[in-house]
Amino acid sequence: MDVQVLRCFVAVADGVTVTQAAAEARLTQPALSRALRRLEQEVGAQLFQQVGRVLRLTPAGRAFRDHADAALQRLDRGLRALQETVSPESGLIPLAFLHSLGTWLLPPLITGFRERFPLSRFELRQGSEAVLVESLLGGTADLLLTAGDPGHPLITWERLLTEPLWLAVPPGHRLARRRRARLAEVAEEPFILLRHEQGLRSVTEALCRAVGFTPRAGFEGDEVATLRGLVGAGLGVALVPRPHSAAPARGPSYLQVTDVEAARDIGIARLTSRTLPPNSERFLGHVRQHAVSVAAQEHSAAEES
The missing domain is CATH 3.40.190.10 (Periplasmic binding protein-like II)
Known part of the structure; x- marks a missing residue:
């Protein structure tokens, strides 16, 4: 089963047009259409049905989509682990963060980390807390910078800072x-x-x-x-x-x-049962050190005032 075709199947299942999916995969539209038909033959079921000019998932397609997406996520994590074993300094760090933290907390965290590990790469996601928790649970983020404990049984959260309101x-x-x-x-x-x-x-x-x-x-x-x-x-x-x-x-x-x-807690979350890849674990340590430094600066400023 072709991994590229599986990625295209998931993209089209999520609403991307065949033309767009083909362009992203560097295929022609007819070539991708034929590949999707071959996929249907491999799995032994019709995955899409034409509704006007739009492809819609069949019941079989909906059942297959979640399993295909989960398989691709596991494959991507495996490829990341392999890359970080071969070249640990250039690993990818998928990081989700709350909107309001993107203007003051996130920039110095990334800048400081890349000064120490210049080949590291970040895949960033921002959004509401509910959306970000789903990205953590779904495996598209390793770490989540957020305000307050999400209170989810599968998530470990630790407080970093207290931000006045x-x-x-x-x-x-x-x-x-x-x-x-x-x-x-x-x-x-x-x-x-x-x-x-x-x-x-x-x-x-x-x-x-x-x-x-x-x-x-x-x-x-x-x-x-x-x-x-x-x-x-x-x-x-x-x-x-x-x-x-x-x-x-x-x-x-x-x-x-x-x-x-009046204050809110700022912290970082991760899946309790999952071992972080080396670069994300390294970034977690960097975040903790940064939080200690910020707290010390705030304490010193409070004493002077």
Whole structure:
């Protein structure tokens, strides 16, 4: 059974057109169509049916697709292990990360690691926490940088850092000129929140409940940057990490919360039962060292202030 054809089958099963799959495989469209028909003959069942101009999976195709994808993932892991045995310095590190960590935590991690191991390569995925957990469980990521423990029985998570959360209020807000505020002071105002599948949403709701109210959603977004922008536009308030780069001149004001400890844990996750490939294990050690260094810097800055 041809591995390239199996990859094309999975791609078409996932919605890629035959023309696109053929181009990516450097085949002509007729050649790939013939190869898919030969695959059907090999497995002894029709895998696709034509619906208009689109190919749809048959029941047999749906049953075969998951097994084919799992086989390809195992093959890819085997090829990675082989490559890292032959050339351990140039191994691939599949890493998933939360959107909001891509602007401040991820860049120095990768830069520092590649200074030590310049031939290493990264395959990066970003998204919501639910999507990233699936990438870890599905084997398309070795490690996951996220906020909070996913709480999955197959996943081991370890805390790296604690990131403060600030009360963001619009320019001109009655609290905007202050440096600190109680969260309870905005109990009656609309909150700009992440969607329910995002970890920061549950953290925000828990902190609000701790001071005696349930936040009223004025808008639900997908990224922390969106929340900051909408607060800056005057649509509500939010609990968010403070920007790690220069904030826009007309952006929100950020106030320290005084009536509850407002923070979220940043950590790294991996599958409990899986032994990491050498380069991913090496990167995990690098992440731990970086976290210790950042914590020491924050402690020193706190003492000086």
